Amino acid sequence: MNTDNILREWAMHNWEIHRAKYTGEIVKFGKNAKGKFQNFRPKKPIRILSVNSMIGYLHISEIPKLKNEIEDDEIERAKADSDPILALKIERNKALVAMLEGFCKGKTEEAAIKALDEYLTSKESYETFNEVPEQRKTHSLKDNYFKDKNFHDLVMRTMEKVGTHWNKVKLNLKNNTLKGETINYRSVSNFEGEMRPQIQYFHEGYPEPFEVMESTFKKYLSSYRKQIKITVTE
DSSP states (O other): OOHHHHHHHHHHHHHHHTHHHHHSEEOOBOOOTTSOSTTBOOSSOEESSOHHHHHHHIIIIIHHHHHHHHHHHHHHHHHTTSOHHHHHHHHHHHHHHHHHHHHHHHOSHHHHHHHHHHHHHHHHHHHOTTTSTTSSOBOOTTSOSOSBHHHHHHHHHHHHHHOSOHHHHHHHGGGGOOTTEEEEEEEEEOTTSOEEEEEEEEETTOSSOEEEEHHHHHHHHHHHHHHOOOOOOO
């Protein structure tokens, strides 16, 4: 069984366990304090929250929380020189995010599973550099560079024009994009429900944007200043 099949198996098992939390439906009752109703399955799923309520919850809480965890873990993974345990956690969270976003879009469990399969397929093609040589190339994790090489190149072009101050670089990313590249700025909710600024990098051919929290961007720019000598052009 290859790694993607193992990841899919884990994601499906996790979805089964936490289905009520993700969809608002109960399909099986576990054992209560007296040992009754163990593995009891009702004829039809019992909905405890509406689909729209669940989608709202996932958008403002669960999905942003997972994405923040992924970004924080990516930074720690770089420091730990590819800790295999942390890498597994990141991959699992990414698969779960794909399922949750699929559920939010299609409003069904089938849509969540389809989104998971699409994520696993795109992940394989985008990480196979020989098949897609100019897209989604990544740096070695021992380098404190942005994982997406195209975004890294955009940051480098911008730094060469405006210098290395993180906020100047962030605000000028839009002015240094190439054809097929787009930068958006938005706010997303963190685990505590507070809104935090985020940078989204869209590249033609990507199935989804490369996302960087502003706080993460600032940390990486500090690393760039230490590792890269920049000559600002007038």
